[in-house]
Amino acid sequence: xxxxxxxxxxxxxxxxxxxxxxxxxxxxxxxxxxxxxxxxxxxxxxxxxxxxxxxxxxxxxxxxxxxxxxxxxxxxxxxxxxxxxxxxxxxxxxxxxxxxxxxxxxxxxxxxxxxxxxxxxxxxxxxxxxxxxxxxxxxxxxxxxxxxxxxxxxxxxxxxxxxxxxxxxxxxxxxxxxxxxxxxxxxxxxxxxxxxxxxxxxxxxxxxxxxxxxxxxxxxxxxxxxxxxxxxxxxxxxxxxxxxxxxxxxxxxxxxxxxxxxxxxxxxxxxxxxxxxxxxxxxxxxxxxxxxxxxxxxxxx
Amino acid sequence: xxxxxxxxxxxxxxxxxxxxxxxxxxxxxxxxxxxxxxxxxx
Numbered sequence: 187x188x189x190x191x192x193x194x195x196x197x198x199x200x201x202x203x204x205x206x207x208x209x210x211x212x213x214x215x216x217x218x219x220x221x222x223x224x225x226x227x228x229x230x231x232x233x234x235x236x237x238x239x240x241x242x243x244x245x246x247x248x249x250x251x252x253x254x255x256x257x258x259x260x261x262x263x264x265x266x267x268x269x270x271x272x273x274x275x276x277x278x279x280x281x282x283x284x285x286x287x288x289x290x291x292x293x294x295x296x297x298x299x300x301x302x303x304x305x306x307x308x309x310x311x312x313x314x315x316x317x318x319x320x321x322x323x324x325x326x327x328x329x330x331x332x333x334x335x336x337x338x339x340x341x342x343x344x345x346x347x348x349x350x351x352x353x354x355x356x357x358x359x360x361x362x363x364x365x366x367x368x369x370x371x372x373x374x375x376x377x378x379x380x381x382x383x384x385x386x387x388x389x390x391x392x393x394x395x396x397x398x399x400x401x402x403x404x405x406x407x408x409x410x411x412x413x414x415x416x417x418x419x420x421x422x423x424x425x426x427x428x429x430x431x432x433x434x435x436x437x438x439x440x441x442x443x444x445x446x447x448x449x450x451x452x453x454x455x456x457x458x459x460x461x462x463x464x465x466x467x468x469x470x471x472x473x474x475x476x477x478x479x480x481x482x483x484x485x486x487x
Numbered sequence: 488x489x490x491x492x493x494x495x496x497x498x499x500x501x502x503x504x505x506x507x508x509x510x511x512x513x514x515x516x517x518x519x520x521x522x523x524x525x526x527x528x529x
Contacts, residue, residue, distance in 0.1 A: 208500075222490035227495040231502070242489040332508045336501050347490035443505075450512055457519045464526040 187222035191449070198282050198442045205432075213432040225344040226429075231437035232336040235365075235444045237400055239330030240370065244397035245306045246314070247283040247390035253316045254387070266307045266412035273300030320386050321459070323393060324377055325451045329444060334367045351415060358406040359414035366403055 209227035216223035253263035276282045277297045286293050314322055341360070342352040354360055373396060377389050407414050425433070 199493070220490060224494055228501045229516060237501050332504060336504050339500045339504065340488065340497040343493050343500065347493045415512075447509070447512075450509075452515075454512060454516050457516065457523065461519050461522050465525065468526060 189460050191446075194442075196438070198446055200258060201439045201442055204437045205380070208432045209436055214426060215400055216429075222347050226341055227433060227436040228336060229340040229344060230433060231440040232333045232340065233447050234437055235440050236330045236333035237404065238441075239304065239326040239333065239444065239448070240366070240397060240400050242310070243326040243330060243370075244302075244400070245310050246326065247393035247397075248321045249307065249311050249314070250323060250386065251394070253311075253319065255274045256334065261479045266304045270300060270304035273297070273417055275302075294411065306483055307460075318350055320390070321452060321455045322375075324455055326394065327373050329448050329451055331367065331370045331374060333444065334363070334370065334445075337363060338440040344427065354413040357374050358410045359403065362399060362403045364405055366396070366399045369399060 205227070209224055213224065213227070214220055226443070248262060250261045274297055277286070277293045277300070282294045286296055310319070310322070341363075346352050369392075373389055374393050375391060377385060380388070382388070
């Protein structure tokens, strides 16, 4: 594994360089915004990657909470299956399709989102043990916060020349994204500074509530009037095919990069836990030594 | 529109954040490896 990592890192660096070249040189210039629109190739893929990582954090946290008891695990499994089945069936109903179309959302986008939930739940549950689910949760949350930070930084930089303002106060898309970032920063702070035995359970519960903000952020531009433009994929917004292709390539490059960063962070977390265990063993050993020396001290008296 | 500086700023900011984060990962990794080595000796 150690040998594969540098090769993958080099390949990802080349892919990112190619994606950036496409973003800046090959993609056509926007007729209205000019070249500044090219921020989209970093802003939007970062947002999608952050959402995906928070989704993984949510699934890992639910799996972690559910795996505490076999009965809870069985209930969670059937709830997830029910969400998948009901969600897919609902998107085929004419009434639901009509409602989705009325807000500019393609039913296929909704179906894909709903199918992702049971699929990710069972795959993550199969590949990760209980302890590693917690490691995966903290990894995805931390890397997700990094990508969400980029969204919150590049967004205002893009808004300034296009809207004439850095931030639209009260705008639901912007505010909910900021709240999402704050929730996951508090999740990381809880993990960093709480030494309680219940920290992992508390963090997992917080992650489940935090994840509820992700759909709010994602769907806010469909349900509310906002300054933020309509989505270009799965929604009513449209885009030049060359721009769309460049956007998807950029996202793929960022996904590869995020995967590598997550891999490094995952290994770091495992190492951290190993060191903590060694410290605990050492303190147990020294406590045992102290205990063993106590009767001797008494007898010496 | 002289907006190219915003484009450059956004791209630089993105990579500055990524490199900063990767730097913290490397620092933490080195510190933990050092601690593990020391604990192994003891």
